[in-house]
Amino acid sequence: MEYISLFVKSIFVDNMIFAYFLGMCSYLAVSKNVKTASGLGAAVVFVLLCTLPINYGINKFLANNPFGVDLTFLSFILFIAVIAAFTQLVEMIVEKFAPSLYGSLGIFLPLIAVNCAILGGSLFMQQRDFGNVGEAAVYALGSGIGWFLAIVTLAAIREKLQYSNVSPALKGIGITFITVGLMSIAFMTFMGITI
Amino acid sequence: MNAKLKETLLNPIFKGNPITVLVLGICSALAVTVTMKGALVMMLSVTVVSAVSSLILSILRNTIPSRVRIIVQLVVVSMMVILVDQVLRSFEATYAIDKQLSVYIGLIITNCIVMGRIEAFALGNKPWPSFLDGLANGLGYGLILLTVAFFRELLGSGTLFGVDILGRLGYVPNNLVILPPMALILLGCIVWIQRSIQKDLQEK
Numbered sequence: 001m002e003y004i005s006l007f008v009k010s011i012f013v014d015n016m017i018f019a020y021f022l023g024m025c026s027y028l029a030v031s032k033n034v035k036t037a038s039g040l041g042a043a044v045v046f047v048l049l050c051t052l053p054i055n056y057g058i059n060k061f062l063a064n065n066p067f068g069v070d071l072t073f074l075s076f077i078l079f080i081a082v083i084a085a086f087t088q089l090v091e092m093i094v095e096k097f098a099p100s101l102y103g104s105l106g107i108f109l110p111l112i113a114v115n116c117a118i119l120g121g122s123l124f125m126q127q128r129d130f131g132n133v134g135e136a137a138v139y140a141l142g143s144g145i146g147w148f149l150a151i152v153t154l155a156a157i158r159e160k161l162q163y164s165n166v167s168p169a170l171k172g173i174g175i176t177f178i179t180v181g182l183m184s185i186a187f188m189t190f191m192g193i194t195i
Numbered sequence: 196m197n198a199k200l201k202e203t204l205l206n207p208i209f210k211g212n213p214i215t216v217l218v219l220g221i222c223s224a225l226a227v228t229v230t231m232k233g234a235l236v237m238m239l240s241v242t243v244v245s246a247v248s249s250l251i252l253s254i255l256r257n258t259i260p261s262r263v264r265i266i267v268q269l270v271v272v273s274m275m276v277i278l279v280d281q282v283l284r285s286f287e288a289t290y291a292i293d294k295q296l297s298v299y300i301g302l303i304i305t306n307c308i309v310m311g312r313i314e315a316f317a318l319g320n321k322p323w324p325s326f327l328d329g330l331a332n333g334l335g336y337g338l339i340l341l342t343v344a345f346f347r348e349l350l351g352s353g354t355l356f357g358v359d360i361l362g363r364l365g366y367v368p369n370n371l372v373i374l375p376p377m378a379l380i381l382l383g384c385i386v387w388i389q390r391s392i393q394k395d396l397q398e399k
Contacts, residue, residue: 019375024221025307073281076301077273084269113265114305116222123298169390170383172398173218177383184376 003138010142016117017150017180018187023117027151028176037155038148039101043090045144047112048121051086052140053133055079055122079122087113117147154180204327207335213308214339215386216396220308223299224340225378231356233296234337234344236283240300242333244275245309249317249329256318268313273304308332343381347372
């Protein structure tokens, strides 16, 4: 039961994009059409789900390590190393098995390594101090799906937005910011729900 | 200082601003702008990390094989972030720095401004201009951060740097401004204003 509530909470209430603005750069840059957006979203879910449990183990090891020294300051560099290695792996897999997806994701695949949502997931995991690795994995899955939903929704809105008559100074990134703001207000309705 | 260096230093602050023009580093820009103090700490941290890592990577630029450059960049940047984080932690109690900020300090590693400027500038230029470029981008980032934080703190809590300003005049704080959506809408308005002034930035 606790897992289900954590899962739902991390998708809607603590949504990576709308509550914490994590992974905004690629979120804004890759959300021009639904197909590419869902490809990137799926890659983010996968990388989050794989790296968070590993980083959970690393974090626990650093906190109670056999050397008797507080090594938690090393967590940043180790987290990012795990993430960078994993992204490289995903990139190689996608290049081999889905060349068309690789072509459309292009430069953004290596950029998952520097996607704030991935490192942010690990850092929130560290800050919230989850009880066991299962909770960390459920949190990763939930926040990944939350990110996926957010990017696909924005991409769908932006596809339609192309046909609307927007003031020239606001066209492009300006109206996108305001759209995301309004979507975020909609997601605010989930706030305060205790599951 | 010659004209080119001056251009390097001034361009990112308004005309080529990393947030409103290049659209980099949005994540932390929005999350830490609830108070002026948070925004100021974040601005200083990003400026230091961006300037020093640009300098280091520019010195190393001819010795790094291009295949592994992302990893090398991440190592240098995360080393700088660890140093900044440790410094901030030692002042945490003295200046009452928000705990939440700690996560966003860690996220400077993946801040696109730092990585983007290293990729685009530091790897192809001499150390001194790279240092200035990193510094200027940090400041340009900070300028937007402080602007957003100014409105959010003033309208959301009626204070500035924790000093009561509007509350004394009988202003009732508007809680909506503190919530995340308002940061995005404010940023949208800043982009709108900037692009109305600089017509060449408008998208077709």
